[in-house]
Amino acid sequence: MLARPNPAGAPTVKQRLLLTRWDFWTFVTFCVYIFMLAFIVYPLVSLFFNSFVSKDGGFTLQNYLNFFKVKYYHQALLNSFLVSSLATVLAILIGTPLAYIATRYDIKFKGLMRLMVIMSLLSPPFIGAYSWILLMGNNGFITKFIRELGIQIPSIYGWHGIVIVFALQFYPHIFLYVSGALKTIDTSLEEASESLGMTAWRRLRTVTLPLIFPTLSAGALMVFMASFADFGTPMLLGQGYKVLPILAYEQFVSEMGGNPAMASTLSVIMIFFSTIILFSQRYFVSRKNYSMTGMRTPVVKKLKPMPKVLLTVLVFIPASISILPQLTVLVTSFLAKSGPVFHRGFSLDSYKEIFFRVPKAILNTYSYSVLSIIIMVIAGMLIAYLLVRRKNKLTAFIDGIVMIPYIMPGTVLGISLIIAFNKPPIVLTGTWVILVIAYVVRKIPYTIRSSTAVLHQLDRSVEEASVSLGVPPMKTFFKTTGRLMAPGVMSGAILSWITTINELSSTLVLYYGATATISVTIYSEVFTSNYGTGAALASILTLTTLVSLLIANKLSGSRGLSL
Numbered sequence: 001m002l003a004r005p006n007p008a009g010a011p012t013v014k015q016r017l018l019l020t021r022w023d024f025w026t027f028v029t030f031c032v033y034i035f036m037l038a039f040i041v042y043p044l045v046s047l048f049f050n051s052f053v054s055k056d057g058g059f060t061l062q063n064y065l066n067f068f069k070v071k072y073y074h075q076a077l078l079n080s081f082l083v084s085s086l087a088t089v090l091a092i093l094i095g096t097p098l099a100y101i102a103t104r105y106d107i108k109f110k111g112l113m114r115l116m117v118i119m120s121l122l123s124p125p126f127i128g129a130y131s132w133i134l135l136m137g138n139n140g141f142i143t144k145f146i147r148e149l150g151i152q153i154p155s156i157y158g159w160h161g162i163v164i165v166f167a168l169q170f171y172p173h174i175f176l177y178v179s180g181a182l183k184t185i186d187t188s189l190e191e192a193s194e195s196l197g198m199t200a201w202r203r204l205r206t207v208t209l210p211l212i213f214p215t216l217s218a219g220a221l222m223v224f225m226a227s228f229a230d231f232g233t234p235m236l237l238g239q240g241y242k243v244l245p246i247l248a249y250e251q252f253v254s255e256m257g258g259n260p261a262m263a264s265t266l267s268v269i270m271i272f273f274s275t276i277i278l279f280s281q282r283y284f285v286s287r288k289n290y291s292m293t294g295m296r297t298p299v300v301k302k303l304k305p306m307p308k309v310l311l312t313v314l315v316f317i318p319a320s321i322s323i324l325p326q327l328t329v330l331v332t333s334f335l336a337k338s339g340p341v342f343h344r345g346f347s348l349d350s351y352k353e354i355f356f357r358v359p360k361a362i363l364n365t366y367s368y369s370v371l372s373i374i375i376m377v378i379a380g381m382l383i384a385y386l387l388v389r390r391k392n393k394l395t396a397f398i399d400g401i402v403m404i405p406y407i408m409p410g411t412v413l414g415i416s417l418i419i420a421f422n423k424p425p426i427v428l429t430g431t432w433v434i435l436v437i438a439y440v441v442r443k444i445p446y447t448i449r450s451s452t453a454v455l456h457q458l459d460r461s462v463e464e465a466s467v468s469l470g471v472p473p474m475k476t477f478f479k480t481t482g483r484l485m486a487p488g489v490m491s492g493a494i495l496s497w498i499t500t501i502n503e504l505s506s507t508l509v510l511y512y513g514a515t516a517t518i519s520v521t522i523y524s525e526v527f528t529s530n531y532g533t534g535a536a537l538a539s540i541l542t543l544t545t546l547v548s549l550l551i552a553n554k555l556s557g558s559r560g561l562s563l
Contacts, residue, residue, distance in 0.1 A: 024474040025390055028382050029398075035379075036401045039441050043416035044271075044404070050419050051264040063265040073247070073262075077269065080243040083159055083234070084227040087166035091223045094167060094318050095174025096216065100204075102175075103182040106300050107312045113319050115549075120322035121172035122498050122545050127538045128169045129233040130526050131325030132156045134332055134535075161237045166230070168322045170223040177219030181212040221281045225274060229409030231505035236526060244270050245411045249509065252415050264419065267412040274407045326542050332535035342532065350536035357533070360514070361521040362540065368432060368517065369500045372439040377493045379440070380447030381485055385477065387448075388455040389463075406445040413442055414509025432515045438506045443496040450492020454485045494552040498545050 054060035067073040098117075102110060120128075135142045136156040146153050156164070185208065198206070209216070231245040238246065244266055252263035303311065336345040354362070383402065386395045405413060417438055421428035428434040458481065466476040504519040511520055518537050525534035 024472070024477075025386065029386060029390070029394060032379075032383055032386065032398055033394075036398065039417070039437050040401055040404060043413075043420040046420040047264050047267055047412070047416040050261055051268050053261045053264075055261075063261050066262070067265060067269065072242075073266070076242040076244050076247040076266075077273070079159070079241060080228055080245075083162045083166065083243065084224050086163045087170065087227045088220050088223045090163065090167035091171035091174050092216070092220060095171040095219070096178055098171075098315055098318060099175045099178035099182060101311050101315050103179050104301055105308070105311055106302055107308060107315060109312065109316075113315055116319040116323045117172045117175055118549060119326060119542075119546060120169065120319075121176075122495075122549060123169075123326055123502065123542055127329060127502075127522070127541070128325040129162075129165050129236040130522065130531075130534060130538065131328040132161065132165055133236065133526070134328055134531060135324070136161075157237055157239045159238075159241050162234050162241065162243075165233050165237065166223075166227045168318075169233075170226050171318070171322070173222040173226070174216070174219040177215045177222075178212060181215035182208075185211055217281050217284065221278065224277060225407060228274065228277075229270075229411075229505070231409070231411050231508070232523065235523075245409050245505065248415065249411050249505075252418075252509065260415075260419065263415055267409075267415050270409055270412055271407075274409070278407055329535045329538040329542060332531060333539040335532060335535075337532045350532035354533050354536050358516075358521050358537070361516045361518050361537075364432070364515060365501055365518040368435055368439065368515075369497060372436050372443070372500055373493060373497045375436070375440050376444045376447045376496050377489065380444055380493070380496075381451050381482060381489060382477075383444075383448050384451030384455050384485075385481065388452055389460070402448060403445055405442045408442070410438075410442060410503065410505030410507075411509055413438055414506040417510065429510075430512050430515075434510050435507060435515060435517075438510055439500045439503060442503070442506060443500050446496040446499070447489065447492045450495075451485060451489045454488030455481075457488075458484055491552045494548050498548050501544060502541055 051063055052059055052061065054062065101107060102113065107113075132140075133156060134140055136153075137143065138155050138157070140155070143153065143155060155161070229245060231249065234241065234243045234246055235249075248263050248266040248270065251259045251266060332342075333350050334346045334348070335350075336343045336347040337349055383398065387399050417434055418429050421434060428437070462484070463476055463481055466480050467473065471479070502519060503517075504523060507517050507520050508523065511517065516524075518541055522534045522537045522541075525531070525537065
């Protein structure tokens with residue numbers, strides 16, 4: 001076959017594809033590096049060097065020596081490990097059996113149960129803590145009711161309350177991870193062990209659980225990291241029980257002038273131990289081979305009426321307890337009140353008060369989040385394209401850097417940004433811009449991961465055809481590739497949106513009066529005992545989360561968040 005003659009001066013398809021390496025995508029790579037260096041690397045380097053600064057401005061190791069010498073400091077690290085470890089174990093004990101029953105048996109109302117579990121995960125942890133204060137605080141509804149029966153029970157305050165709230169908040173990580181693994185496990189291995197006479201319990205312990213260990217450990221890692229980094233729950237429930245995020249925050253914003261160097265030291269230590277935990281999990285998973293053929297996926301077992309009812313009730317117990325905080329907040333927001341005191345009956349007083357007193361916080365939350373999500377969607381899709389279609393050493397470095405904030409506590413991110421941008425030439429402290437930057441840096445990994453997953457499924461030939469017709473690379477991406485990616489990307493983008501509107505820890509460090517958001521205002525209302533207005537604001541966040549979750553489920557369809 002004769003080759004079609006090439007018009008004089010017109011580049012071939014191969015030449016066009018080579019040229020794309022040096023035009024639009026080169027510019028994108030350059031911009032991504034500028035962004036990473038400015039808002040991830042530079043703040044982290046500033047934070048690290050600031051941890052070695054003495055009170056007179058010189059170099060010192062005293063901050064680190066003080067951490068290990070002074071019990072007040074290193075005890076906070078031990079406290080963080082204690083509550084995070086216990087919460088992780090409890091979450092595994094709740095989430096694993098729940099996932100097993102939900103995936104292996106035909107229980108009733110499975111979709112509703114999954115919705116309840118996911119809702120409990122996507123609501124902010126501090127709202128759960130606040131709700132449990134209303135229920136089981138010193139004068140909580142449940143506490144008073146049980147005391148009237150003559151039974152004395154401890155309140156939710158203290159380290160045990162923190163562990164319980166963490167476990168109920170984060171066990172959905174275990175549930176979702178383990179559910180996905182159990183749906184794809186190769187049942188031939190279980191059937192072979194059954195034919196050898198293994199009991200059901202031994203088969204579960206020696207075959208099923210080892211096969212899903214990588215997924216289970218990934219879920220456990222998520223629970224541990226979320227608990228280790230959380231600020232709101234220990235702050236509301238701790239009553240003097242210090243963990244590292246609280247200690248770093250207090251050192252940074254102390255009324256006595258603060259100690260930024262010690263706050264930086266605590267932040268560096270948090271990042272160090274978070275990284276150690278992450279790599280430890282990867283090391284243990286990599287030691288063994290967990291691969292399966294996946295040829296025979298499990299069949300959902302049909303149950304007789306009585307066992308079906310019993311298992312349905314069993315799975316709805318933890319799901320109902322974990323969704324209780326959202327229901328409590330909703331009911332409390334409609335209680336009649338006079339000032340901070342509740343009365344019998346219902347009213348809209350709390351909602352009237354928030355729209356009269358703190359409308360700016362509501363406007364700030366949605367405007368900052370909308371702007372952040374627009375940036376995250378566009379940047380996330382572009383970065384995903386670089387990671388999938390433009391693989392090289394430069395893009396591999398991008399993949400590692402953009403995921404660093406994923407393991408950083410929000411408090412640490414906030415402190416690092418203030419240290420980096422609190423002095424010329426660029427001063428961002430006290431502006432809304434620094435909040436948007438923090439949200440984008442911390443939440444964009446969700447969008448990047450959903451974008452890369454979609455892009456792996458798209459055939460490269462569509463883009464090549466567009467380029468061969470003379471369409472520039474930038475136009476090809478936005479008119480062709482971007483449109484094909486959009487439905488799958490949006491589910492990850494909505495997850496970024498939900499976590500952004502609920503963000504507390506980084507916001508609490510970075511905001512000032514005029515840039516307060518709903519989450520910060522709820523935190524302030526709870527500390528001043530204005531539970532009605534706090535509940536009304538929390539209900540707005542809960543309703544937004546629910547609507548966003550339903551939209552994400554609709555957009556993702558069979559690919560993503562299945563309810």
